[in-house]
Amino acid sequence: MPVIDFNDPDALQLIGHACKTWGAFQVVNHGIPTSLLDQTECTSRDLFSLPIEQKLKASRSPDAISGYGLIRSNSFFSKIMWSEGFTVLGSPVDHFRQLWPQDYTKHCEVIEEYEKKMKRLAEKLMWLMLGSLGITKEDIDWADPNGYIPDASSASQMNHYPACPDPDRAMGMATHTDSSFLTIVYQNNVIGLQVLKERTGWVTVPVIPGGLVVNIGDLLHILSNGLYPSVLHRAVVNRSKARFSVAYFYGPPTTVQVSPFPKLIGPGHPSLYRPITWSEFLGIKAKCFNEALSLIKVTKTPPIECVDANDDSNNVEVA
Ligand SMILES: O=C(O)CCC(=O)C(=O)O
Numbered sequence: 001m002p003v004i005d006f007n008d009p010d011a012l013q014l015i016g017h018a019c020k021t022w023g024a025f026q027v028v029n030h031g032i033p034t035s036l037l038d039q040t041e042c043t044s045r046d047l048f049s050l051p052i053e054q055k056l057k058a059s060r061s062p063d064a065i066s067g068y069g070l071i072r073s074n075s076f077f078s079k080i081m082w083s084e085g086f087t088v089l090g091s092p093v094d095h096f097r098q099l100w101p102q103d104y105t106k107h108c109e110v111i112e113e114y115e116k117k118m119k120r121l122a123e124k125l126m127w128l129m130l131g132s133l134g135i136t137k138e139d140i141d142w143a144d145p146n147g148y149i150p151d152a153s154s155a156s157q158m159n160h161y162p163a164c165p166d167p168d169r170a171m172g173m174a175t176h177t178d179s180s181f182l183t184i185v186y187q188n189n190v191i192g193l194q195v196l197k198e199r200t201g202w203v204t205v206p207v208i209p210g211g212l213v214v215n216i217g218d219l220l221h222i223l224s225n226g227l228y229p230s231v232l233h234r235a236v237v238n239r240s241k242a243r244f245s246v247a248y249f250y251g252p253p254t255t256v257q258v259s260p261f262p263k264l265i266g267p268g269h270p271s272l273y274r275p276i277t278w279s280e281f282l283g284i285k286a287k288c289f290n291e292a293l294s295l296i297k298v299t300k301t302p303p304i305e306c307v308d309a310n311d312d313s314n315n316v317e318v319a
């Protein structure tokens, strides 16, 4: 998987190429302080090491997004899922007060700072990803003239994959695409994230000190009129080490209608998807999961292949 230095003068071209060929890349020199990533990992470790009765006080309710529970996408699979998750949507304060009645403020401060910094990085990444398609600020009416997206939506997902006595029979996170515009993933120094590369198979994403993984989500796939694939990925578990990851999902305001950019539509390039809001898309995804994209296609094609999350027949390479 390509590793891109944010300060590289060719970053725009490199990012464009990575988006087209992989739908994902790693970024270094991104400006997020290592100390902040370390603190975020500490909060995540603290959270998951609480007694289960304590964690359940902050359980995600059935129709809500935020809180403690199963990793949401895993509910579609019947295999043994060796993981737990905590989702932050909006302020974490209510849930954190239940988890840490005495010292919730320090954890809130860490997550708020992490989300603030991630939002800035996501914005910069978005303009580079769009820029290499020839899309500028003028093409997006929900961006202000400085390139800020005032009402951009985001959520953060902390994941914990404990060491597993029988990793071949379990899965950390089932195969999925993110529904966001883009996702920034921090992983502690334990491998486990794998991406599906066309004509290659499953590729393990190496851990690079200070590196962050950037995934293309379904909404950017739609906006790019299919030029950028939303990358299929999963997380596997291992026998000896606990793994932690934190994903930051970034997208447009939830009420904005997203559709392929007119600039990317033309003779021979018909618009592939109908306009849709993030909220509506999430609703379809909650019911149909990996088939959501094919359901909103203008020209109907057979549903995209739903890869078996535990299929070991695919080769795994380390890139
Ligand atoms: O644990 C990982 O590396 C995968 C995280 C992820 O894909 C997600 O939270 O959507």
Ligand SMILES: [Fe+2]
Binding pocket: 176, 177, 178, 183, 233, 247
């Ligand atoms: Fe993901």
